[in-house]
Amino acid sequence: MRFTRRNFFNLIAGAFMAMGISTDAIRTKVRGGWVLREDDT
């Protein structure tokens, strides 16, 4: 399940990059010094 979700995000991010679409809408958060995606759990 987790692996699938990761693949999905990789695909999405890759598609964004390929199309030159900004990933600015994706938010990040900082926990314990780690810069994480907001949906990282």
Add this chain to the structure above:
Amino acid sequence: MRMEVSDLDSAGQFDFCVIGTGPAGITTAMSLAADGKRVALLEAGQEEYTEESQDHYKGTIVGDEYLDLEFTHLRYFGGTSNHWGGWCKTLDAIDFEGKKGFPDTEWPIRKTDLDPYLKQTAEILEVPLFKPDMPLANSGFKSTDFTFSPPVLFGEKYGDALKADPNIALVFDAALTAFDTNGAAITAAKIKDSQGAEYSVHADRYILATGGIENSRLLLWANAQSNDQIVKNTKSLGRYWMEHPALPVGDVLMTTEFANSVMQDGIAFISPSAEWISQNDALNCLLYLESMTYRGVKAMIADVMCVAPDFGRWAFQQVNKSLYCGTNFRCGVEQLPLEKNRIELSDELDSSGMPRTILYWTKGEAELQSFRKAARGLADYMAKADVGRVHLRPWVLSDGSYPKEYDDVPGHHMGGTRMSDNSNLGVVDRNCKVHGQENLYVAGSSVFTSGGYANPTFSIVQLALRLSDHLKSLS
């Protein structure tokens, strides 16, 4: 050909007198000699390293912790090329154009003025030409190419050619102590050998190429002995001195796919685009990622599990499938050129009677914020694009000052005789000629108006070739 220092007085008039045998001096001398010019090439030290000669470079540091001056530049044939690491990189176009919000960072020349010397410089330093930058999607960052010289040690590589060249008089143990001037031009370079004997060199033009510390020191000392008749406007002399502050900023877990796209031989070089620099009011910088051991990667995963256990477990699976890897994350930044960072003359004298160097140097707020913005910017990009996660050091994420633990600066000496068309802001003009002197030029990283992040040797050689072409056009 070799010439003994004691023969200088009877050597007659040279076309050029080049002072210093590092990359700038040897490049300039060989280029001029190849054009049929008669060149005196002077080295203050000997053909080989001696402790007695190196002792002249002892100095005092005031400000931030810094490398001992006697170890950061070398006083023998080949100069500081004798211990350079070989890293090659050009300055970026934006380095010449200046940075928005940062005064005194604009050069009077542009990158396009040095580009014609790319191929020749690459040949001299024995490196391939640079591959084009590769933008990382729309992140504002790009993967950028460095090349690595063997490294070329200039004395070792070019010594035989210099000694065989009938147009070159290569003189060891010939330390510049002063210039004679008629008020408008230099009429002689005053030389002293290690035994204290003094000589004069006469040339149509003089090129000072003794490095990013000694160019300032020698001109300050020449001025002190001539009532400021060598560099007549002293406002910037010795000032606007720069380094490349560098610090570890964190560690990175990343996809192997991303690593493969940016890393070469276990290291990746990433720098911000001109647009990112302008939009973020930052100085230029280099972010470099260097592969770490499997043990280090496991430690990182254990750490991230504390704050994002699902991600951590997933990352651990990926590492075991060789789909994820880890790197150390370091950053080196351009230093804002400031008057207060400067070289002055000490009251203490070296064995020749020349005042030793005092270097006043501190890192500032502009560099600190640039470290933070760049490290956070790349970390954000990697998370958003889901190509990795970055663990940043506490000082990067805080509002405090620099970290207490100290990291090496690379020993890049820049500025002090910087280039500007305004003599209040620079010692040399766009052609590297000292303002107010008809025939005195400076070669080397001391003429850098601003320093970007690039290791300076490649640009030093480019500038020396450009200076040589200019000098040939005059005669």
